[in-house]
Structure formats: structure tokens, C-alpha cells
Amino acid sequence: MPDLLFELFSEEIPARMQKQASEDLKRLVTNALVEAGVTYEGAQAYATPRRLALHVVGLPARQPDTREERKGPRVGSPEGAVQGFLKAAGLASLDQAKIESDPKKGEFYVAVIEKPGRPTLDLLAEILPATIRAFPWPKSMRWGAASTSSASLRWVRPLRAILATFGAETEEPEIVPFAVDGLAAGNITYGHRFLAPAEIRVKRFEDYAAKLEAAKVVLDPARRKEIIRQDARNLAFAQGLEVVEDEGLLDEVAGLVEWPVVLMGRFEDAFLDVPGEVIRATIRANQKCFVLRGPDGRLASRFLLVSNIEAKDGGATIIAGNERVIRARLSDAKFFWETDKKVWREDTGFTRLERFKNVTFHEKLGSQWDRIERIRALAKELCAVTGADLEKVDLAARICKLDLQTEVVGEFPEVQGLMGRIYAGQIGLDPSVAAACEEHYKPVGPGDSVPKDPVSTTVALADKLDTLVGFWAIDEKPTGSKDPYALRRAALGVIRLLVENGVKVGVTNLVSWTHPRIYRRADFVLRYVKKDQDDLFDVPSWHMDIGPRYDEEGNEYYYFDDVKYASNEDVYIYKDHLIGDDDLFSFRLQILKDPNGNGMDRRAEIAASCQRFLSLEKVASDLLSFFHDRLKVMLRDQGARHDLVDAVLGNGEANDDLLLVTRRVNALGHFLETEDGTSLLAGFKRAANILRAEEKKDGEGAFEAAADPALCREPSEKALLEALSKAGEAAGIALGKADFEAAMRAMAALRGPVDAFFEAVLVNAEDPAIRRNRLALLATLRRVTRQVADFSRIAG
Amino acid sequence: MTALTHGPDALRPDRSFQGLILTLQRFWAEKGCVILQPYDMEVGAGTFHPATTLRALGPRPWNAAYVQPSRRPKDGRYGENPNRFQHYYQFQVILKPSPPNLQELYLESLYAIGIDPALHDLRFVEDDWESPTLGAWGLGWECWCDGMEVSQFTYFQQVAGQECAPVAGELTYGLERLAMYLQGVDNGFELNFNGLEGDAKVTYGDVFRQAEQEYSRHNFEYANTEKLFRNFAEAEAECRALLAAGEGGEGQRHRQVLPAYDQCIKASHAFNLLDARGVISVTERQSYILRVRELAKACGAAWVKTEAGGAA
Known part of the structure; x- marks a missing residue:
């Protein structure tokens, strides 16, 4: 059966796009073939910096009739x-x-x-050019004389040659006849840009790959990676060193060369004074080189570079050149490091925090200074639930972002946090405070660890809550795949910080501590001064109950921190005036006087320039369901059953303590693994099914009245009624103490009576009173179990 | 003046800064470029030269190369940093439409200045270029020689807010860095400028160190910000006025683009100085950039109504 060989030869394709591009090429061509009714045995795509290649094996010569x-x-x-x-x-x-x-x-x-089926060759002559024209590059461009027309071909970089052959192994393959923008498909490709630039005539994949290899091109990116990995390890090993593995860098470097040659360079030992992470970041970010460590685990004064050629001097010139660049970079890094240390040593009062006033965090959420002040205040409040030391938390919150001002972090943002820790340690701050500078960013993802130190935990919570509540208040929540502020990650972080550190606190409380600070900001000092008829705004209705203050001239004004605000009203800020919902729409805004005293309707202008913060109630309830969603995802990822989470969240309570929700889900999971659990669940399902059927006849809620002991004829009915009352009480007490195991034990006690009940009685008795009473018993069972979880949401 | 005597070696690109420039000029002249002289105004980069910004627009072929002194007031380091200057040189090549062998031509030019691809590791590493002030962007690479960025290579897609049709290829060589590499010096001020040795040797520092010191003081301390704010506003107004005045020439041609564009350059430089003086806040910064961009775009739109811009 014939094979297809397809290669798109271009100027250098960005390393980060190659993998996706080779996958897209395979997907687009094979999908189009399948759509045309043509099957194939296998397909494999490859990418190098200068080419995308596709090999499709086992195609029919014709499309089926x-x-x-x-x-x-x-x-x-x-x-x-x-x-x-x-x-x-x-x-x-x-x-x-x-x-x-x-x-x-x-x-x-x-x-x-x-x-009649068409020849596959003809189909390919349509599919391949269409694939080229519709190729989904993240960024594409036009070039050359053809770009005079806006309809000219777009590609990631100029496309230089197309190779497309089709044929069986036993015969001379044919060139797929097509052209794109004047570029005709052929059977020619080119070798390595410098080592073997001549054109190469190709038949099919086998000789293509072999000839490329001879022309110093390793086609398969996986092989290039392996070559680099192995050569790097060998070179390191020969020096008694170990490569600091870096998969991301390896991927990138493999996408920058067609013929990888690993070389080792060195730098002066004196640079090793600079923290290893900074050296690594410098060498990685700027030079795309690997660093090495010695047997003692410390960074060695060597690096590995991956060149694209076998140089005629064995690489000596290349090594010398790279060493020069790295020396210059490390000199910069060392200079940054020394400068930073000096600043931290000298400015012990952290007066440089003031500079954050000029750094915008978010247009609607104020400056970085505002944010730090909010985090400080919130973190101190959180100490009550985390049990952290107030003074340490205050200091940690105050300086946790300070490394953003350092030269090193300015140059290498990826070492933010870590540098804060190092610099804080250098000036002898408390280790917990220093650690918090780094750990308050944690956890950064599902795989990252959660800080254990209460100081770190507290600041980490405050940092994330401020972000979440802030963006919720300005109504910039994540939608679909868009989450530019990584709010999902922040929410997951909050959950894990609470659950893994056993912090008991309700989300509603957390939000209510955070929310008012979001708009009580330094630049929003309430400047309401009640003087005369020219006042723009009245005091918002919801803080009428506070008393005014008086300035030196005796003018009445209100101060922001005095403000008591209504939790169900949105807050509006106009310039530096805090105004209420009612002001915005009231007559007071209808006519405002301009400086010349002319009456002008400025409602629209004011409404447009008002900044709106959603009310505490809205933010709290919306964030709570966001947390619940994140919790579900988290527990599911940890292997908990999805339905158990739903069952627990369906218990009719607010469930705003995420630690308790998690514990309850775990307890429920354990219970359902016991025989009592599965059996009770079966009994519950039976009861629920009967109720559902009978409620259709008698109406929703028809059996919610308490069961009458006098109407309990059978001993099993009496026993069930008694068991339900006991279990209900016991579960209530246990839940009150958040002792979920005990609550489950209380449920377990129901299993026997429920089974006995179903064995002995027919629920739909002839006598309507008896029937209603038995159904009332089942409804009680439903209510009692629901205290623990909504069993109807449990599968099985 | 005594005639200097020196061998031909003094003008080798790896021996003198001026030799590097002369070699590149000769190379690109032989490839058919017009060799222009630097634009006689303060600009932040070679791209600002109207030979690039304006000539990149419209259908007419255009191949040019030139050295452009570039001023980045904020990069001043009082002559104390060996790698950073507030005034430095770019060598700029613009080829419209971009020829199919542009990468090969570029590599050939490296060979001409002594970079042999059999010895050096030359790489095209993704780096897309964008100039917010010029309303311009393109795709391309930074070109690496043994791990060092020596040039910027861009296929212009849009300039001054106008789609490029056809696309021009732009090469920018950072001359000081390239010369440091070729001469094997780590300090830019130690570059040999004239290729001579002993008493006759003139270094880059001899020529520019004092200027770096004085201009750093100027850019960060002494430049009169009130005057600069005024200059910005005046240049902006003048640019708009000239563009308005030049409208509607014979056959709807525009007759005042180049003078108007000069004012756009002036506004941009005033902004750069104000920025260096630290008197522009983060939010204002954006709006100033936007204002310069609007001028550049208006100039671009007018340029395509001129003869050189390809107007019928």
C-alpha cells in the first residue's frame, strides 16, 4: 500500500510552536483523508526548527467507490x-x-x-494545499513580493519548499501535483543549514529520514532530546558532575537545533557567591544553557550549551563565545545581588515600600501599596483563626512583596519570593518571616506543597483572599477558559491552606473580613464635607448611623474607617467620594453644578466614571459556590467520588466551612465502604423511590408530617420510628461537634431497623391512614439521613 | 595635519569600529542597497529613520542601508557600565519586498565581517518585534552568534498603523556589541575605533565617554522638564497642523509628510527624555506612547498619498 511523505520546509519555526504544529499537521491531513473515506494504517509527524514532516503509512491507491x-x-x-x-x-x-x-x-x-472513488493522489492534491492554507499557527505572517496582495499565503515564517511524494514501496513514488502561492510541491528538501545545505532528492520516508540524517539533520524531536540528555549526562559524568535536569529547557533547546552538539563551558568560581537559583535563572533564561552540580549538591562553575554545528575547531570558538556572554550575564547578576543586599542592609525601616504607591496592581484595585496594606490588615485578622503570631505576621505581610523591587527579581521574575526569603534571611529576620516571603505564594498548583508554618499560612491566605474578593467585587471572574488572574488557582490554594492545615473558618467570614478593605483605600478617603447646597453627594444611606467628624475649620466630614456599610448594597466610588446605590440614581445627581454655576445634567458622566464594587452578599455567595466547584474538582482529582461531594453539599446547609465539608465527604466515603453503609444506602434508595412514586399521587411534601406511634402496627414500624428518633438526635449532636464519624455511626444504627421494616411491612397498605403513616416513616428517614448528606445524589 | 600611516589591517572589521561599519556598508552597497547617512535628528532606534518608517510603506521597491546613532536617554549609566550607553549605533538594512534569500544574505554579511559559520554557532531564535510608539510590528528572530544576540531580523507586517504590502525585511545590527565580540573586548569603551595602535589608537571611550557622562546628567538631572513638556505639546500640534496643511495637493496627493514626521520624531524624543527624568507616571506613560503612535499613524496614512508612498 502506498505511503505519503509530506514536508514543509521553512525559515526557523519558533521552538515553542513546533510540537503543536506537528500534531496539527497530522490531525488536519488524516482527518481530511478519513472525511474523504480514505483509511490509513498509521501516521507520524515530526518537527525541526526548519521543517514539519508527516509520514502517512498504508493508504489505498484509490478512494472507495x-x-x-x-x-x-x-x-x-x-x-x-x-x-x-x-x-x-x-x-x-x-x-x-x-x-x-x-x-x-x-x-x-x-x-x-x-x-467511482478518485485516485488518492488527486485527493491529496486538494487536501495538502488546503491544509497549508488553513494551518492554525498561533501567529502567522506574510513575506516577499507576493505579500503585495493581502490574499497571499500566511505561514509562521516564510515557507521555502514543499515536498510531497506518494507511492508504494515497490514503485517510483509520484509527486503530489499541487502548488501554493507559486510554490510547487516536489521531491526536494535540504540538509542542515551550515553543515550540508545542498538539495536532497527524496523518494519516500525511509530514504528521506536516512538522507537527512546523513545531511546532519535529526528529524525526530524525541531523538534530539535523548541525544542532548545523554550527551549532557556523559559530559557531566566525565567531570564528576551531575546535570541539573530541566525538561522545559530541554524541550526548547531540542527545538532550536537540527544537529545537537553538547559542549561544556566554565565560568569563574567567584560567581558562585551568587545564589544558585539566580545563576541558574541567568544561564537558563538568557543563554538557554544547563547548569551542573557537584557531588556536594552545590552548583558547579560549569555549564552545558547545545550548539547546532560540529565546528571545525571542535567547538573551542563556540565555547569561548558562550563563556564570554555568560561571564557578562553573571557579572550583571552578581552586581544585582550585591546591590540588593546593600539596600536590604541599609534600609532597615523598609522606607522603600513607599515606592509601591506608584506601582499599579490593578486599575480598579489600587496600587501595590494598597494591596500590601490590605493583606497586612487581613492577615492580622486571620491570626485569630490560624493561631499565628501577630507581630511576625504583620512584618511578613509587610515585606512579602518587597523583593519585587530588587534588581535580581526585576531581571528574573521567576525567582520572586525565593529572593525575598534569601534577603530577609541575610538581614537576620525571623526565619518564619523570611520563609513567608517565599511561601505566601504557595501552593502555586495542585502538585505544589502547602506551607505549614502558621505565619506563611496566614499571609498566603490573606494574599489569595485579597485577590479573589477583589476581582469578584469588581466583577472580573474567570469565564470559560479565560482566567487571566489565575483565580481558580488562588481558590484552590485557599482550600488547600484551610484543609491541610486544619483551619476551621467559614468562607462567609473570610469574605466579610476582606470585602470592605477592597474599597477602603488610601486614595479613596471619604471626603464628604457637608457645607452647603453645592454638595455633590449626600452621605450614603447605609452609614447614616455613624457620627460625623469635624475638621479644624469646623466642617463636618466622614472618615472612611468609620463607615459601617450595608452588606447587601453595591458600593460606588466617584472620584474620591464614596456614594451609595441610592445616590447614583437619586435626584441629587440629576443636576450638578459646573464651576460656572450652570445647571448641567451629569448623571451619565458620573455613572460612567463611577467605580462599582459588588456587595458583600453577592460576592460571598458567589465565591462560596466557586469554592464548592473548586473543592469538587480537588476532591475528584484526589480520587474522592464526585457524587459524594454533591451528596454532602446537598445537605441543605451553607457548607461554608471547607475543612468540615472535606471531612464530611471523607467520613461519608468510609461509611459507604462498610456493609452498614451500602445496606443503608440501598434501604434509603428503596424508600426514596417509593416516596417519589407516592408523592406523584398525593403531592409533593404529602408525607412530611411526623409519623404517629399509635398507627405503628407492626413491631418493625415501632422499632424504626424509635431508631429514627434516636439516630436523628445522635447525628444532630455529633454534627454539632463536627464529629462526622459519630454521625455516620448514628446512621449505621438505622441499617437494621430499615432492613427489618422493609422485610416485614407492605408500605402501600390498604388502610389509607396506615399507608400515610408508613410513608411518613420513610420521609423521616429521608430527613434524618439528609442531615449528613443527600443520599439520593449518591450513585449505586 | 600629519597623514596617518597604517596598513590595510586597520580597517578590518575585527580591528576597528569604523572598519566594521565600512565593511557592512560596502557589503550592502554591493547587494544593491542605497547607502544613506544617519538621519539628522535624535531618534530612539534606526527604525525611526524615515528611510525605514515611511519607505517601508507602499508598493515601491526600496533597498537601503545606513548607520543610525540611537538615543535612549534612560539607558544612560554615566559612562560607568561597560555595556550600556544612552547613545549607541545601529546598522540598519531595509529591503522591500523582502527577498527570498534574506537569511542567506544576512549570513553572508556576517561572513563578510569575519564570522565564519563553520566555526561559530549561528542561530535564529524567535523574537517578535513591536514598536508601540510607531504602531509597528513584525515577526522574526534575534540572531545569535555563540549565544550572543548580534542582530534583530524582522519581517515587517505593519508600520505606522499601515499594513505592509509588500512586506519589507529589516535587519538591525547592534554595532557596539558586534564590535566587542569581533575585537574580543569586554568593555565597550575599550573598543578600538580607528584600528591603530599605540599613541595613534583612538578608543570608543575616547570618543564617547565624556558624552555618556554629560548626557546621563542631562537626561536624569538637568533636562528642563517644563520645556520638554512644552516641546512635546508643540511638536504634536505642529505635526497635526502640517498634516492638515499638506492635504489635498494635486491629484489628492499629500505635500507635507516628511516635515510632519520630523515633528513626530521630536515628540517621541521629548517623551523619552521626560520618561528618563521620571516625571511621567505609569498611567500617563501609556497615554504619551499612544499620542506618539497617533502621530506616526497619521504620518503613515499621509505617506501612502505621496509619490514615494506609491500614490497613483
């Missing part, structure tokens, strides 16, 4: 309908149609359209 029957109008239909049918079916006259009949429609015409 197709036969299609198309129903037409009834025999004897008007001429118009008949002509339309003939035209659509491609028939010359009705003689070419056959007549069929069925009982409903009677006799009607049927056209049989038989399409």
Missing part, C-alpha cells in the same frame, strides 16, 4: 418537481431513475448515484 440512493418526487408529480430532482441528482432524464413504492407514499422515483 460510493453508491447513494436519492429519493425523488412521486410518479406523476408536476414537471417542476421532476426537473428539480433530475438536476439535483445529476440525471439527464427520468429513464435513468428507478421507480420504487411504499405503502405510504405510493410510487416514487429513486436516483442511484454511483460515484
